Amino acid sequence: MTRPRGEMASPVAAEWARSRSTADTTTASPPATALVLADPAPHLSLALEESGTAVTRWHRFLSPGQICTPWPPSGPFDEVWVRMPRSSLEATMLLHAAAARVPDGAPVHLFGAGDEGIRSAAKHFPAGTGEVHPALIKRHCRVLVAARQTPPPHEDGLDSWQIRVPINWGTGPRDWTFYPGVFAHGRLDAATTLLIDTLPPVPAGARVLDFGAGTGPLAAAALERAGDGAEVVLLDPDAISLAAAARNVPAGNLVLARDFTGISGPFDLIVSNPPIHAGRAQSLRTVEALVGSAPQALAPGGELVMVAQRRLRVGDLLDRSFKSVGATADRGPFRVWTAGGPRMRRRNPAEPLRSNRTR
Numbered sequence: 001m002t003r004p005r006g007e008m009a010s011p012v013a014a015e016w017a018r019s020r021s022t023a024d025t026t027t028a029s030p031p032a033t034a035l036v037l038a039d040p041a042p043h044l045s046l047a048l049e050e051s052g053t054a055v056t057r058w059h060r061f062l063s064p065g066q067i068c069t070p071w072p073p074s075g076p077f078d079e080v081w082v083r084m085p086r087s088s089l090e091a092t093m094l095l096h097a098a099a100a101r102v103p104d105g106a107p108v109h110l111f112g113a114g115d116e117g118i119r120s121a122a123k124h125f126p127a128g129t130g131e132v133h134p135a136l137i138k139r140h141c142r143v144l145v146a147a148r149q150t151p152p153p154h155e156d157g158l159d160s161w162q163i164r165v166p167i168n169w170g171t172g173p174r175d176w177t178f179y180p181g182v183f184a185h186g187r188l189d190a191a192t193t194l195l196i197d198t199l200p201p202v203p204a205g206a207r208v209l210d211f212g213a214g215t216g217p218l219a220a221a222a223l224e225r226a227g228d229g230a231e232v233v234l235l236d237p238d239a240i241s242l243a244a245a246a247r248n249v250p251a252g253n254l255v256l257a258r259d260f261t262g263i264s265g266p267f268d269l270i271v272s273n274p275p276i277h278a279g280r281a282q283s284l285r286t287v288e289a290l291v292g293s294a295p296q297a298l299a300p301g302g303e304l305v306m307v308a309q310r311r312l313r314v315g316d317l318l319d320r321s322f323k324s325v326g327a328t329a330d331r332g333p334f335r336v337w338t339a340g341g342p343r344m345r346r347r348n349p350a351e352p353l354r355s356n357r358t359r
């Protein structure tokens, strides 16, 4: 079976790291320290460690064994490696951060797969790095390298990548903070807007969880229509999204997490526009985990209100966990689902699903 190309990026970078240390006779010893940014896979870091380099790993997304903060640790490091991220702007931002963490003359690497845009990625290196060379091209992946010559032009720090854009969900424009790589950068998503339009009233003193909060529009809209003393918890595994949410929803409680572990319920309302991708591939794993755990996290009478594309079999998933499931709004390709009343009995997998949908 052929693996998705992106999965080969870290093994190819590891191959280059190993081969340069055996082939390069001009370098007396391997770099003492390296910073690896945004690589979810272990191959490169293990290869560097095998050659005696102390590796610091940073990722904006919560990942085992990695520092997860809004901005990488300052170092300095002897060399730096960046895994090609999803967006060009994020690649530019991470390469700036990378180049700010090594001394002049040190190598800055960018590695990734062809279908992630690595072939045309040399343009993302900041001014102040020298000519970009492909160090290794293999299995549809590339390792690009350039030497830092002078400090990069942008001031070092997440805030120099902030944009503030007015967004409006019908109650007036408000300035919204975005950083590169967050969901719906620079705009309000159509599915999010539909869910906001159909949000139920939030009673005084209610506790609300925004699962997969991103920059925080659902949490902010819930707070806007909440009675006194309502509390909103924003959960997301992306430290940079939560940094934006901290600015957009200052009254919210931020939780860096990818599931309900460590979250203290119960909640009167859980709202979500959940992710339906893992990497580039469509995946309902997080939706399944949300729907499976939400009943235990809800207070008696509490509801899960979520939005998803209509073509996805979300209704069937909800039916397995909740007694009452309704499609409460449709617009374009999106549907809002409202579910409440946990099912107490475990369903026999041989039993056909029964629907209690109100529509």
Ligand SMILES: C[S@@+](CC[C@H](N)C(=O)[O-])C[C@H]1O[C@@H](n2cnc3c(N)ncnc32)[C@H](O)[C@@H]1O
Binding pocket: 183, 184, 189, 192, 211, 212, 213, 214, 215, 216, 217, 218, 235, 236, 237, 238, 241, 257, 258, 259, 272, 273, 274, 275, 276, 286
């Ligand atoms: C479709 S976006 C919605 C963001 C925001 N609620 C909005 O409407 O603009 C999904 C969000 O889920 C987050 N996410 C990804 N994996 C997650 C997980 N396992 N648990 C919770 N959130 C996750 C992503 O970082 C992203 O911010």
